Amino acid sequence: MKDIVITSIGTVSSLGIGFDDYTRRYKNKELIKFENIDIDMYCGDMAIRRNDRFTKFALAAFRDMMNNSSYLDIDPDERGIIENTIFGPLNTVNDFMHTAMDGGLSETSPMLFSNTVINAGLGKISIEYKLKGVSYMLCGTNPLFYAISDLESMHSKVLFAGGVDDAKSKLVFVDDEERVFHESAAFIGLERRVDAVARGASIIAHINGIGTTNFINYFDDRNISQKKIYDSMKKAIDDADIKTEEIGRIYLFSVEESTETEAVRALFNGCSNNMIFSRNNYDAFLSAGEFFTLFDAIIDMDSDEHTAPALVNIKAFNCIISLVINL
Structure with missing residues (x-):
């Protein structure tokens, strides 16, 4: 972890x-x-x-x-x-x-x-x-x-x-x-x-696991395979040393019907996790996109006092990165 x-x-x-x-x-x-x-x-x-x-x-x-x-x-x-x-x-x-x-x-x-x-x-x-x-x-x-x-x-x-x-x-x-x-x-x-x-620093969030998968530069998310997204999320969960059913919420840089949501459903098959579609435009934030998706998860978790870990899945410009975080 x-x-x-x-x-x-x-x-x-x-x-x-x-x-x-x-x-x-x-x-x-x-x-x-x-x-x-x-x-x-x-x-x-x-x-x-x-x-x-x-x-x-x-x-x-x-x-x-x-x-x-x-x-x-x-x-x-x-x-x-x-x-x-x-x-x-x-x-x-x-x-x-x-x-x-x-x-x-x-x-x-x-x-x-x-x-x-x-x-x-x-x-x-x-x-x-x-x-x-x-x-x-x-x-x-x-x-x-x-x-x-x-x-x-x-x-x-x-x-x-x-x-x-x-x-x-x-x-x-x-x-x-x-x-x-x-x-x-x-x-x-x-x-x-x-x-x-x-040093007595105020901790905003903990990163417990991370998974990444690189791919050729694409602006079009439809060219990214479901397996690559699945593998990235699975790596993050394994790295955090937890089970898929322990994830409370899933934050996606995605629209509802996409390769990404298909990968999430395959990984979390049978689990009642709550998917949050944080962004609906993959190029919306460019270089800062992964951070704003992460911020949305942190704000929601803090506001709702949600104690279970969250999975934040992001498509950056040339890689997929998944994080398991908690407060």
């Missing part, structure tokens, strides 16, 4: 900036809006405002997470970060290249150029918060598995895992005009339970 805990959360979405805002509006059943977020409205701090839009998303979510923790008491060498993105700073690259092509390089901003590098935002977070441990920028790869693996290896004391995408509609190149990508950012702080307890 895993012994990893979540000790802080930070978010940016169309429901506002901050996990408290997200929790309140989620409980009120407010819907995530298909619209570009006015990130500048929330960034009164000049340390955030002077950055490009993509970096603002990351800094705002990360700051929200850090404001509700005492992570800075941990040795900087033992604080690491693993961040994921799919689109990266495409809007920044677009702005820089159009300026260069229209007016020449002399008209471009040197400050803007430095932000066209995909890990520029990650570097600014590391500098501002003195993170000297593990530092990875992933592209389309779920960071949770890597973060948990690092903690289990005893390499780090705390790992910050997150996903960020600044996905303004002009940069979404898809054939279907109905398909709109949400932009968002999310970070969580992960620690070994023994370390969190020793």
Whole structure:
């Protein structure tokens, strides 16, 4: 059984900036809006405002997470970060290249150029918060598995895992005009339970098991086999050292009739588990999607005082990840 805990959360979405805002509006059943977020409205701090839009998303979510923790008491060498993105700073690259092509390089901003590098935002977070441990920028790869693996290896004391995408509609190149990508950012702080307890940290949720299965990059969930989804969920339950009937709720990044629900019914055959369809659009949150599905489960469990473990099953961009969590 895993012994990893979540000790802080930070978010940016169309429901506002901050996990408290997200929790309140989620409980009120407010819907995530298909619209570009006015990130500048929330960034009164000049340390955030002077950055490009993509970096603002990351800094705002990360700051929200850090404001509700005492992570800075941990040795900087033992604080690491693993961040994921799919689109990266495409809007920044677009702005820089159009300026260069229209007016020449002399008209471009040197400050803007430095932000066209995909890990520029990650570097600014590391500098501002003195993170000297593990530092990875992933592209389309779920960071949770890597973060948990690092903690289990005893390499780090705390790992910050997150996903960020600044996905303004002009940069979404898809054939279907109905398909709109949400932009968002999310970070969580992960620690070994023994370390969190020793420093008196507030524990939001326990991760007891994890299962992952990789596949070729797809935006269309219909191309993912039922067996891969089944195997991922089964691995997580086995890793948590529990039985399928002990799972109280199942949170799916899915619609009701899908390959995913077929896999759930096969795994939980004969069990009366409650399936929660957390999302109805697989590309809704892109890099942060796995985190928001996890947050929904945590909020519901906390609100309903649901004591049985929950299974959170997520389709990220190039893998399936399943988590068994409890409070």
